[in-house]
Amino acid sequence: MFLLVLLQVLQPAGAQFCPDLCVCSGGAAELRSVQCGGAGMSALPVNVPPDTVKLRLERTLISRVPRAAFYNLSELRFLWLSYNSVTSVHPSSFVNLKALRELRLDGNLLTSFPWEGLRDMPRLQTLGLNNNRLSSLPAHAALFLPNITYLDLSSNRLTILPAELLDLWFPLPELQKGPVRRKILGLHDNPWLCDCQLSMLTSLSSSLGSPVVLMDQLLMCSRSMAPSGMLLTRAELSRCTRPSVQPAATRVVSPLGSNVILRCDASGYPTPTLTWIRTSAYTDCCQQNLLQNSEQPPRILESFMQGSPRVGVRWSIITLNGLSYQDAGEYRCQARNMAGTSEAPIKLKVMGVTRLSRFPKRKPKKTPFKSSPKFRKPNQTLPEKESPFIFPPLKNKIQKV
Known part of the structure:
Protein backbone atom coordinates (compact mmCIF):
# COMPACT_ATOMS: atom_id res chain seq x y z
CA MET A 1 0.00 0.00 0.00
CA THR A 241 -47.82 16.07 25.74
CA ARG A 242 -44.38 16.99 26.98
CA PRO A 243 -44.26 18.03 30.65
CA SER A 244 -44.46 21.66 31.66
CA VAL A 245 -43.05 22.65 35.06
CA GLN A 246 -44.26 25.53 37.22
CA PRO A 247 -42.39 26.24 40.50
CA ALA A 248 -44.18 27.97 43.35
CA ALA A 249 -41.37 30.56 43.34
CA THR A 250 -38.28 30.96 41.20
CA ARG A 251 -36.28 32.82 43.87
CA VAL A 252 -36.41 32.24 47.62
CA VAL A 253 -34.56 34.31 50.24
CA SER A 254 -34.65 32.97 53.79
CA PRO A 255 -32.71 33.75 56.99
CA LEU A 256 -30.09 31.52 58.48
CA GLY A 257 -31.54 28.70 60.61
CA SER A 258 -35.05 28.91 59.21
CA ASN A 259 -37.12 26.20 57.50
CA VAL A 260 -37.98 26.36 53.80
CA ILE A 261 -40.32 24.38 51.57
CA LEU A 262 -39.64 24.27 47.83
CA ARG A 263 -42.52 23.19 45.62
CA CYS A 264 -43.13 22.67 41.93
CA ASP A 265 -46.06 21.42 39.88
CA ALA A 266 -45.90 19.62 36.54
CA SER A 267 -48.47 18.65 33.95
CA GLY A 268 -48.23 16.37 30.92
CA TYR A 269 -49.41 13.07 29.55
CA PRO A 270 -48.53 10.43 30.55
CA THR A 271 -48.33 11.78 34.10
CA PRO A 272 -44.71 12.92 34.54
CA THR A 273 -42.37 11.90 37.33
CA LEU A 274 -40.57 14.62 39.29
CA THR A 275 -36.97 14.70 40.48
CA TRP A 276 -35.11 17.40 42.40
CA ILE A 277 -31.52 18.17 41.43
CA ARG A 278 -29.15 20.62 43.05
CA THR A 279 -27.00 22.08 40.29
CA SER A 280 -24.97 24.99 41.68
CA ALA A 281 -24.28 27.13 44.72
CA TYR A 282 -24.02 30.81 45.43
CA THR A 283 -20.69 32.44 46.20
CA ASP A 284 -21.79 35.69 47.84
CA CYS A 285 -19.95 37.56 50.53
CA CYS A 286 -21.55 35.89 53.53
CA GLN A 287 -20.66 32.30 52.76
CA GLN A 288 -17.39 32.52 50.91
CA ASN A 289 -15.62 30.49 53.59
CA LEU A 290 -18.18 27.66 53.52
CA LEU A 291 -18.91 27.02 49.84
CA GLN A 292 -15.56 25.79 48.61
CA ASN A 293 -16.80 22.89 46.45
CA SER A 294 -19.22 24.67 44.12
CA GLU A 295 -17.81 22.74 41.13
CA GLN A 296 -19.20 19.42 42.36
CA PRO A 297 -21.53 17.54 40.00
CA PRO A 298 -25.32 17.87 40.40
CA ARG A 299 -26.72 16.06 43.43
CA ILE A 300 -30.11 14.35 43.12
CA LEU A 301 -32.33 15.03 46.12
CA GLU A 302 -35.04 12.75 47.39
CA SER A 303 -38.35 14.55 47.40
CA PHE A 304 -39.97 14.90 50.79
CA MET A 305 -43.48 14.49 49.44
CA GLN A 306 -44.98 13.88 46.04
CA GLY A 307 -48.51 13.36 44.84
CA SER A 308 -50.74 13.22 41.77
CA PRO A 309 -54.20 14.68 42.39
CA ARG A 310 -55.38 13.62 38.92
CA VAL A 311 -54.13 12.05 35.72
CA GLY A 312 -51.61 14.26 33.97
CA VAL A 313 -50.73 16.38 37.03
CA ARG A 314 -48.09 15.85 39.70
CA TRP A 315 -46.64 18.01 42.46
CA SER A 316 -43.57 17.60 44.63
CA ILE A 317 -42.04 19.42 47.60
CA ILE A 318 -38.79 19.21 49.52
CA THR A 319 -38.24 20.60 53.00
CA LEU A 320 -34.96 22.12 54.18
CA ASN A 321 -34.83 22.51 57.96
CA GLY A 322 -32.39 24.71 59.87
CA LEU A 323 -30.91 26.42 56.84
CA SER A 324 -27.17 26.80 56.64
CA TYR A 325 -25.14 28.54 53.97
CA GLN A 326 -24.35 25.14 52.48
CA ASP A 327 -28.04 24.79 51.56
CA ALA A 328 -27.93 27.88 49.35
CA GLY A 329 -27.78 27.36 45.60
CA GLU A 330 -29.89 26.44 42.60
CA TYR A 331 -32.40 23.62 42.79
CA ARG A 332 -33.97 22.21 39.63
CA CYS A 333 -37.31 20.49 39.48
CA GLN A 334 -37.15 18.05 36.55
CA ALA A 335 -40.24 16.45 35.02
CA ARG A 336 -40.03 13.51 32.64
CA ASN A 337 -42.41 11.32 30.69
CA MET A 338 -42.39 9.45 27.38
CA ALA A 339 -43.00 12.69 25.50
CA GLY A 340 -39.90 14.45 26.79
CA THR A 341 -38.25 16.27 29.68
CA SER A 342 -38.65 19.76 31.13
CA GLU A 343 -37.21 21.48 34.17
CA ALA A 344 -37.40 24.75 36.09
CA PRO A 345 -34.82 26.33 38.42
CA ILE A 346 -35.40 27.65 41.94
CA LYS A 347 -32.67 29.80 43.45
CA LEU A 348 -32.32 29.70 47.23
CA LYS A 349 -30.37 32.38 49.06
CA VAL A 350 -29.60 32.26 52.78
CA MET A 351 -29.23 35.57 54.57
CA GLY A 352 -27.46 36.23 57.88
CA VAL A 353 -24.01 36.70 59.42
CA THR A 354 -21.37 34.01 59.73
CA ARG A 355 -20.33 34.92 63.32
CA LEU A 356 -21.03 37.53 65.98
CA SER A 357 -18.59 40.38 66.10
CA ARG A 358 -17.29 41.51 69.51
CA PHE A 359 -17.27 45.21 69.82
CA PRO A 360 -14.59 46.81 72.08
CA LYS A 361 -15.79 48.03 75.45
CA ARG A 362 -16.08 51.77 75.68
CA LYS A 363 -14.58 53.34 78.78
CA PRO A 364 -16.78 55.96 80.43
CA LYS A 365 -15.48 59.44 80.15
CA LYS A 366 -14.34 61.09 83.37
CA THR A 367 -16.00 64.44 83.61
CA PRO A 368 -16.02 66.76 86.61
CA PHE A 369 -19.19 66.56 88.67
CA LYS A 370 -21.17 69.72 88.93
CA SER A 371 -23.49 69.60 91.88
CA SER A 372 -26.26 71.98 92.48
CA PRO A 373 -25.22 74.95 94.64
CA LYS A 374 -28.32 74.43 96.75
CA PHE A 375 -27.12 71.09 98.20
CA ARG A 376 -23.34 71.49 98.17
CA LYS A 377 -21.59 72.48 101.34
CA PRO A 378 -18.94 75.13 101.21
CA ASN A 379 -15.54 73.88 100.09
CA GLN A 380 -17.05 70.37 99.44
CA THR A 381 -15.49 68.40 96.57
CA LEU A 382 -16.53 65.14 94.98
CA PRO A 383 -14.34 62.19 96.00
CA GLU A 384 -12.08 61.12 93.17
CA LYS A 385 -13.28 57.49 93.04
CA GLU A 386 -16.93 58.08 93.82
CA SER A 387 -19.40 57.43 91.03
CA PRO A 388 -20.71 60.59 89.43
CA PHE A 389 -24.25 59.12 89.56
CA ILE A 390 -24.48 59.15 93.41
CA PHE A 391 -25.65 62.36 94.99
CA PRO A 392 -24.97 62.28 98.74
CA PRO A 393 -26.70 65.57 99.52
CA LEU A 394 -29.79 64.36 97.69
CA LYS A 395 -29.82 61.17 99.75
CA ASN A 396 -29.80 63.14 102.95
CA LYS A 397 -32.67 65.22 101.72
CA ILE A 398 -34.73 62.15 100.84
CA GLN A 399 -34.14 60.66 104.29
CA LYS A 400 -35.36 63.82 105.91
CA VAL A 401 -38.56 63.68 103.96
Whole structure:
Protein backbone atom coordinates (compact mmCIF):
# COMPACT_ATOMS: atom_id res chain seq x y z
CA MET A 1 0.00 0.00 0.00
CA PHE A 2 2.85 2.39 0.81
CA LEU A 3 4.44 1.84 -2.60
CA LEU A 4 1.19 2.58 -4.36
CA VAL A 5 0.70 5.83 -2.48
CA LEU A 6 4.34 6.83 -3.14
CA LEU A 7 3.97 6.06 -6.84
CA GLN A 8 0.84 8.16 -6.97
CA VAL A 9 2.64 11.14 -5.42
CA LEU A 10 5.70 10.89 -7.74
CA GLN A 11 3.79 10.52 -10.97
CA PRO A 12 3.85 13.43 -13.46
CA ALA A 13 1.16 16.07 -13.25
CA GLY A 14 -1.83 15.27 -15.40
CA ALA A 15 -1.15 11.53 -15.45
CA GLN A 16 -3.62 9.67 -13.25
CA PHE A 17 -4.07 5.98 -12.63
CA CYS A 18 -7.53 4.42 -12.46
CA PRO A 19 -7.93 1.49 -10.03
CA ASP A 20 -8.79 -1.97 -11.26
CA LEU A 21 -12.50 -2.67 -11.64
CA CYS A 22 -13.13 1.09 -11.74
CA VAL A 23 -14.10 3.61 -14.38
CA CYS A 24 -12.62 7.10 -14.08
CA SER A 25 -13.96 10.17 -15.85
CA GLY A 26 -13.38 13.88 -15.81
CA GLY A 27 -10.29 15.60 -14.49
CA ALA A 28 -8.61 18.93 -15.12
CA ALA A 29 -11.46 21.39 -15.88
CA GLU A 30 -14.13 18.72 -15.35
CA LEU A 31 -14.84 17.30 -11.91
CA ARG A 32 -13.36 13.84 -11.57
CA SER A 33 -15.67 10.91 -10.89
CA VAL A 34 -14.67 7.32 -10.08
CA GLN A 35 -17.10 4.40 -10.14
CA CYS A 36 -16.11 0.91 -8.98
CA GLY A 37 -18.05 -2.30 -8.63
CA GLY A 38 -18.21 -6.01 -9.17
CA ALA A 39 -17.97 -9.17 -7.11
CA GLY A 40 -14.21 -9.28 -7.67
CA MET A 41 -13.63 -6.30 -5.35
CA SER A 42 -13.38 -7.19 -1.66
CA ALA A 43 -11.37 -4.22 -0.33
CA LEU A 44 -11.33 -0.48 -0.84
CA PRO A 45 -9.09 0.67 -3.72
CA VAL A 46 -5.93 2.45 -2.57
CA ASN A 47 -4.93 4.32 -5.73
CA VAL A 48 -8.00 6.49 -6.33
CA PRO A 49 -6.96 9.82 -7.97
CA PRO A 50 -6.58 12.43 -5.22
CA ASP A 51 -8.64 15.02 -7.13
CA THR A 52 -11.71 12.78 -7.14
CA VAL A 53 -14.89 14.63 -6.28
CA LYS A 54 -17.36 11.75 -6.55
CA LEU A 55 -16.58 8.13 -5.59
CA ARG A 56 -19.05 5.27 -6.03
CA LEU A 57 -18.31 1.77 -4.74
CA GLU A 58 -21.39 -0.32 -5.39
CA ARG A 59 -22.30 -4.02 -5.31
CA THR A 60 -18.94 -5.29 -4.11
CA LEU A 61 -17.83 -7.72 -1.43
CA ILE A 62 -16.29 -4.96 0.70
CA SER A 63 -17.10 -5.87 4.32
CA ARG A 64 -15.37 -3.16 6.37
CA VAL A 65 -14.35 0.47 6.13
CA PRO A 66 -11.01 0.86 7.98
CA ARG A 67 -9.44 3.82 9.73
CA ALA A 68 -8.57 6.83 7.49
CA ALA A 69 -9.83 4.91 4.45
CA PHE A 70 -10.24 8.10 2.36
CA TYR A 71 -7.54 10.31 3.88
CA ASN A 72 -5.97 11.21 0.51
CA LEU A 73 -9.31 12.29 -0.99
CA SER A 74 -9.62 15.69 0.65
CA GLU A 75 -11.63 17.09 -2.30
CA LEU A 76 -14.26 14.37 -2.13
CA ARG A 77 -17.82 15.71 -2.02
CA PHE A 78 -19.91 12.62 -2.76
CA LEU A 79 -19.20 9.16 -1.34
CA TRP A 80 -21.51 6.31 -2.22
CA LEU A 81 -20.92 2.89 -0.66
CA SER A 82 -24.27 1.40 -1.57
CA TYR A 83 -25.29 -2.26 -1.65
CA ASN A 84 -22.05 -3.80 -0.55
CA SER A 85 -21.39 -6.19 2.34
CA VAL A 86 -20.19 -3.63 4.88
CA THR A 87 -20.68 -4.80 8.47
CA SER A 88 -18.45 -2.32 10.31
CA VAL A 89 -17.29 1.27 9.91
CA HIS A 90 -14.36 2.56 11.98
CA PRO A 91 -15.11 5.82 13.88
CA SER A 92 -12.10 7.42 12.14
CA SER A 93 -12.93 6.19 8.64
CA PHE A 94 -13.86 9.69 7.41
CA VAL A 95 -10.86 11.68 8.63
CA ASN A 96 -9.91 14.56 6.32
CA LEU A 97 -13.21 14.54 4.40
CA LYS A 98 -13.94 18.16 5.26
CA ALA A 99 -15.51 18.85 1.86
CA LEU A 100 -17.88 15.87 1.85
CA ARG A 101 -21.53 16.79 1.31
CA GLU A 102 -23.18 13.40 0.79
CA LEU A 103 -22.55 9.98 2.35
CA ARG A 104 -24.60 6.92 1.42
CA LEU A 105 -24.21 3.54 3.10
CA ASP A 106 -27.59 2.11 2.16
CA GLY A 107 -28.09 -1.56 1.40
CA ASN A 108 -25.34 -2.93 3.66
CA LEU A 109 -25.25 -5.11 6.78
CA LEU A 110 -24.61 -2.45 9.43
CA THR A 111 -25.92 -3.14 12.93
CA SER A 112 -24.44 0.10 14.31
CA PHE A 113 -23.02 3.35 13.00
CA PRO A 114 -20.21 5.50 14.51
CA TRP A 115 -22.13 8.75 14.90
CA GLU A 116 -19.12 10.50 16.42
CA GLY A 117 -17.35 10.07 13.07
CA LEU A 118 -19.61 12.78 11.63
CA ARG A 119 -17.38 15.35 13.33
CA ASP A 120 -14.81 14.76 10.58
CA MET A 121 -17.35 15.83 7.95
CA PRO A 122 -18.51 19.31 9.01
CA ARG A 123 -20.20 20.03 5.65
CA LEU A 124 -22.13 16.79 5.43
CA GLN A 125 -25.82 17.36 4.71
CA THR A 126 -27.07 14.04 3.30
CA LEU A 127 -26.72 10.75 5.19
CA GLY A 128 -28.30 7.57 3.85
CA LEU A 129 -28.37 4.55 6.19
CA ASN A 130 -31.51 2.90 4.90
CA ASN A 131 -31.79 -0.83 4.24
CA ASN A 132 -29.40 -1.91 6.97
CA ARG A 133 -29.78 -3.73 10.29
CA LEU A 134 -29.64 -0.82 12.74
CA SER A 135 -31.55 -1.75 15.89
CA SER A 136 -30.98 1.35 18.02
CA LEU A 137 -30.68 5.07 17.60
CA PRO A 138 -28.59 6.35 20.56
CA ALA A 139 -29.39 9.62 22.28
CA HIS A 140 -25.87 10.99 21.68
CA ALA A 141 -26.45 10.84 17.91
CA ALA A 142 -28.27 14.17 18.26
CA LEU A 143 -24.93 15.82 19.09
CA PHE A 144 -23.57 15.09 15.61
CA LEU A 145 -26.64 15.68 13.44
CA PRO A 146 -27.28 19.46 13.56
CA ASN A 147 -26.04 20.01 9.97
CA ILE A 148 -27.80 16.98 8.46
CA THR A 149 -30.79 18.06 6.36
CA TYR A 150 -31.50 14.66 4.77
CA LEU A 151 -31.43 11.56 6.96
CA ASP A 152 -32.76 8.23 5.73
CA LEU A 153 -33.13 5.52 8.40
CA SER A 154 -35.90 3.59 6.71
CA SER A 155 -35.96 -0.19 6.38
CA ASN A 156 -33.96 -0.94 9.53
CA ARG A 157 -34.82 -2.49 12.88
CA LEU A 158 -35.34 0.67 14.93
CA THR A 159 -37.88 0.60 17.76
CA ILE A 160 -37.37 3.73 19.90
CA LEU A 161 -36.83 7.38 19.02
CA PRO A 162 -34.80 9.30 21.68
CA ALA A 163 -36.23 12.50 23.10
CA GLU A 164 -32.97 14.30 22.28
CA LEU A 165 -33.75 13.98 18.58
CA LEU A 166 -37.12 15.66 19.06
CA ASP A 167 -35.33 18.54 20.78
CA LEU A 168 -32.96 18.75 17.80
CA TRP A 169 -35.60 18.58 15.08
CA PHE A 170 -38.25 20.66 16.86
CA PRO A 171 -36.33 23.16 19.03
CA LEU A 172 -38.15 25.51 21.37
CA PRO A 173 -38.43 29.07 20.01
CA GLU A 174 -36.16 30.48 22.72
CA LEU A 175 -33.46 27.92 21.84
CA GLN A 176 -33.44 28.50 18.10
CA LYS A 177 -30.27 30.01 16.72
CA GLY A 178 -30.79 31.62 13.35
CA PRO A 179 -33.31 30.49 10.72
CA VAL A 180 -34.67 26.95 11.00
CA ARG A 181 -33.59 24.68 8.14
CA ARG A 182 -36.08 22.11 6.91
CA LYS A 183 -35.06 18.49 7.36
CA ILE A 184 -36.20 15.41 5.44
CA LEU A 185 -36.42 12.19 7.44
CA GLY A 186 -36.96 8.62 6.36
CA LEU A 187 -38.26 6.56 9.29
CA HIS A 188 -40.73 4.21 7.63
CA ASP A 189 -40.47 0.43 7.47
CA ASN A 190 -39.16 0.02 11.03
CA PRO A 191 -40.74 -2.04 13.86
CA TRP A 192 -41.45 1.03 15.99
CA LEU A 193 -42.60 0.89 19.58
CA CYS A 194 -45.48 3.34 19.26
CA ASP A 195 -45.02 5.73 22.16
CA CYS A 196 -45.41 9.44 22.76
CA GLN A 197 -42.11 10.30 21.12
CA LEU A 198 -43.17 8.92 17.79
CA SER A 199 -46.68 10.29 18.12
CA MET A 200 -45.35 13.80 18.69
CA LEU A 201 -42.98 13.45 15.74
CA THR A 202 -45.75 12.54 13.32
CA SER A 203 -48.14 15.20 14.61
CA LEU A 204 -45.53 17.95 14.57
CA SER A 205 -44.22 17.00 11.14
CA SER A 206 -47.73 17.18 9.66
CA SER A 207 -48.38 20.66 11.04
CA LEU A 208 -48.18 23.71 8.82
CA GLY A 209 -44.67 25.15 8.56
CA SER A 210 -43.05 22.18 10.28
CA PRO A 211 -39.22 22.12 10.11
CA VAL A 212 -39.36 18.34 9.50
CA VAL A 213 -40.83 16.48 6.55
CA LEU A 214 -41.28 12.71 6.68
CA MET A 215 -40.73 10.77 3.48
CA ASP A 216 -43.59 8.51 4.46
CA GLN A 217 -46.15 9.45 7.14
CA LEU A 218 -47.42 5.86 7.48
CA LEU A 219 -45.23 4.59 10.29
CA MET A 220 -46.19 1.13 11.53
CA CYS A 221 -46.51 0.08 15.16
CA SER A 222 -45.18 -3.35 15.99
CA ARG A 223 -46.08 -3.59 19.70
CA SER A 224 -46.85 -1.85 22.99
CA MET A 225 -49.41 0.94 22.94
CA ALA A 226 -50.90 0.00 19.60
CA PRO A 227 -51.88 -3.41 18.22
CA SER A 228 -49.35 -5.05 15.93
CA GLY A 229 -49.51 -3.65 12.44
CA MET A 230 -51.81 -0.73 13.26
CA LEU A 231 -50.93 2.57 11.63
CA LEU A 232 -49.53 5.09 14.07
CA THR A 233 -51.96 7.72 12.84
CA ARG A 234 -54.80 5.55 14.11
CA ALA A 235 -53.32 4.76 17.50
CA GLU A 236 -54.78 6.62 20.44
CA LEU A 237 -51.71 8.63 21.29
CA SER A 238 -53.10 12.08 20.59
CA ARG A 239 -53.05 13.00 24.29
CA CYS A 240 -49.27 12.76 24.56
CA THR A 241 -47.82 16.07 25.74
CA ARG A 242 -44.38 16.99 26.98
CA PRO A 243 -44.26 18.03 30.65
CA SER A 244 -44.46 21.66 31.66
CA VAL A 245 -43.05 22.65 35.06
CA GLN A 246 -44.26 25.53 37.22
CA PRO A 247 -42.39 26.24 40.50
CA ALA A 248 -44.18 27.97 43.35
CA ALA A 249 -41.37 30.56 43.34
CA THR A 250 -38.28 30.96 41.20
CA ARG A 251 -36.28 32.82 43.87
CA VAL A 252 -36.41 32.24 47.62
CA VAL A 253 -34.56 34.31 50.24
CA SER A 254 -34.65 32.97 53.79
CA PRO A 255 -32.71 33.75 56.99
CA LEU A 256 -30.09 31.52 58.48
CA GLY A 257 -31.54 28.70 60.61
CA SER A 258 -35.05 28.91 59.21
CA ASN A 259 -37.12 26.20 57.50
CA VAL A 260 -37.98 26.36 53.80
CA ILE A 261 -40.32 24.38 51.57
CA LEU A 262 -39.64 24.27 47.83
CA ARG A 263 -42.52 23.19 45.62
CA CYS A 264 -43.13 22.67 41.93
CA ASP A 265 -46.06 21.42 39.88
CA ALA A 266 -45.90 19.62 36.54
CA SER A 267 -48.47 18.65 33.95
CA GLY A 268 -48.23 16.37 30.92
CA TYR A 269 -49.41 13.07 29.55
CA PRO A 270 -48.53 10.43 30.55
CA THR A 271 -48.33 11.78 34.10
CA PRO A 272 -44.71 12.92 34.54
CA THR A 273 -42.37 11.90 37.33
CA LEU A 274 -40.57 14.62 39.29
CA THR A 275 -36.97 14.70 40.48
CA TRP A 276 -35.11 17.40 42.40
CA ILE A 277 -31.52 18.17 41.43
CA ARG A 278 -29.15 20.62 43.05
CA THR A 279 -27.00 22.08 40.29
CA SER A 280 -24.97 24.99 41.68
CA ALA A 281 -24.28 27.13 44.72
CA TYR A 282 -24.02 30.81 45.43
CA THR A 283 -20.69 32.44 46.20
CA ASP A 284 -21.79 35.69 47.84
CA CYS A 285 -19.95 37.56 50.53
CA CYS A 286 -21.55 35.89 53.53
CA GLN A 287 -20.66 32.30 52.76
CA GLN A 288 -17.39 32.52 50.91
CA ASN A 289 -15.62 30.49 53.59
CA LEU A 290 -18.18 27.66 53.52
CA LEU A 291 -18.91 27.02 49.84
CA GLN A 292 -15.56 25.79 48.61
CA ASN A 293 -16.80 22.89 46.45
CA SER A 294 -19.22 24.67 44.12
CA GLU A 295 -17.81 22.74 41.13
CA GLN A 296 -19.20 19.42 42.36
CA PRO A 297 -21.53 17.54 40.00
CA PRO A 298 -25.32 17.87 40.40
CA ARG A 299 -26.72 16.06 43.43
CA ILE A 300 -30.11 14.35 43.12
CA LEU A 301 -32.33 15.03 46.12
CA GLU A 302 -35.04 12.75 47.39
CA SER A 303 -38.35 14.55 47.40
CA PHE A 304 -39.97 14.90 50.79
CA MET A 305 -43.48 14.49 49.44
CA GLN A 306 -44.98 13.88 46.04
CA GLY A 307 -48.51 13.36 44.84
CA SER A 308 -50.74 13.22 41.77
CA PRO A 309 -54.20 14.68 42.39
CA ARG A 310 -55.38 13.62 38.92
CA VAL A 311 -54.13 12.05 35.72
CA GLY A 312 -51.61 14.26 33.97
CA VAL A 313 -50.73 16.38 37.03
CA ARG A 314 -48.09 15.85 39.70
CA TRP A 315 -46.64 18.01 42.46
CA SER A 316 -43.57 17.60 44.63
CA ILE A 317 -42.04 19.42 47.60
CA ILE A 318 -38.79 19.21 49.52
CA THR A 319 -38.24 20.60 53.00
CA LEU A 320 -34.96 22.12 54.18
CA ASN A 321 -34.83 22.51 57.96
CA GLY A 322 -32.39 24.71 59.87
CA LEU A 323 -30.91 26.42 56.84
CA SER A 324 -27.17 26.80 56.64
CA TYR A 325 -25.14 28.54 53.97
CA GLN A 326 -24.35 25.14 52.48
CA ASP A 327 -28.04 24.79 51.56
CA ALA A 328 -27.93 27.88 49.35
CA GLY A 329 -27.78 27.36 45.60
CA GLU A 330 -29.89 26.44 42.60
CA TYR A 331 -32.40 23.62 42.79
CA ARG A 332 -33.97 22.21 39.63
CA CYS A 333 -37.31 20.49 39.48
CA GLN A 334 -37.15 18.05 36.55
CA ALA A 335 -40.24 16.45 35.02
CA ARG A 336 -40.03 13.51 32.64
CA ASN A 337 -42.41 11.32 30.69
CA MET A 338 -42.39 9.45 27.38
CA ALA A 339 -43.00 12.69 25.50
CA GLY A 340 -39.90 14.45 26.79
CA THR A 341 -38.25 16.27 29.68
CA SER A 342 -38.65 19.76 31.13
CA GLU A 343 -37.21 21.48 34.17
CA ALA A 344 -37.40 24.75 36.09
CA PRO A 345 -34.82 26.33 38.42
CA ILE A 346 -35.40 27.65 41.94
CA LYS A 347 -32.67 29.80 43.45
CA LEU A 348 -32.32 29.70 47.23
CA LYS A 349 -30.37 32.38 49.06
CA VAL A 350 -29.60 32.26 52.78
CA MET A 351 -29.23 35.57 54.57
CA GLY A 352 -27.46 36.23 57.88
CA VAL A 353 -24.01 36.70 59.42
CA THR A 354 -21.37 34.01 59.73
CA ARG A 355 -20.33 34.92 63.32
CA LEU A 356 -21.03 37.53 65.98
CA SER A 357 -18.59 40.38 66.10
CA ARG A 358 -17.29 41.51 69.51
CA PHE A 359 -17.27 45.21 69.82
CA PRO A 360 -14.59 46.81 72.08
CA LYS A 361 -15.79 48.03 75.45
CA ARG A 362 -16.08 51.77 75.68
CA LYS A 363 -14.58 53.34 78.78
CA PRO A 364 -16.78 55.96 80.43
CA LYS A 365 -15.48 59.44 80.15
CA LYS A 366 -14.34 61.09 83.37
CA THR A 367 -16.00 64.44 83.61
CA PRO A 368 -16.02 66.76 86.61
CA PHE A 369 -19.19 66.56 88.67
CA LYS A 370 -21.17 69.72 88.93
CA SER A 371 -23.49 69.60 91.88
CA SER A 372 -26.26 71.98 92.48
CA PRO A 373 -25.22 74.95 94.64
CA LYS A 374 -28.32 74.43 96.75
CA PHE A 375 -27.12 71.09 98.20
CA ARG A 376 -23.34 71.49 98.17
CA LYS A 377 -21.59 72.48 101.34
CA PRO A 378 -18.94 75.13 101.21
CA ASN A 379 -15.54 73.88 100.09
CA GLN A 380 -17.05 70.37 99.44
CA THR A 381 -15.49 68.40 96.57
CA LEU A 382 -16.53 65.14 94.98
CA PRO A 383 -14.34 62.19 96.00
CA GLU A 384 -12.08 61.12 93.17
CA LYS A 385 -13.28 57.49 93.04
CA GLU A 386 -16.93 58.08 93.82
CA SER A 387 -19.40 57.43 91.03
CA PRO A 388 -20.71 60.59 89.43
CA PHE A 389 -24.25 59.12 89.56
CA ILE A 390 -24.48 59.15 93.41
CA PHE A 391 -25.65 62.36 94.99
CA PRO A 392 -24.97 62.28 98.74
CA PRO A 393 -26.70 65.57 99.52
CA LEU A 394 -29.79 64.36 97.69
CA LYS A 395 -29.82 61.17 99.75
CA ASN A 396 -29.80 63.14 102.95
CA LYS A 397 -32.67 65.22 101.72
CA ILE A 398 -34.73 62.15 100.84
CA GLN A 399 -34.14 60.66 104.29
CA LYS A 400 -35.36 63.82 105.91
CA VAL A 401 -38.56 63.68 103.96
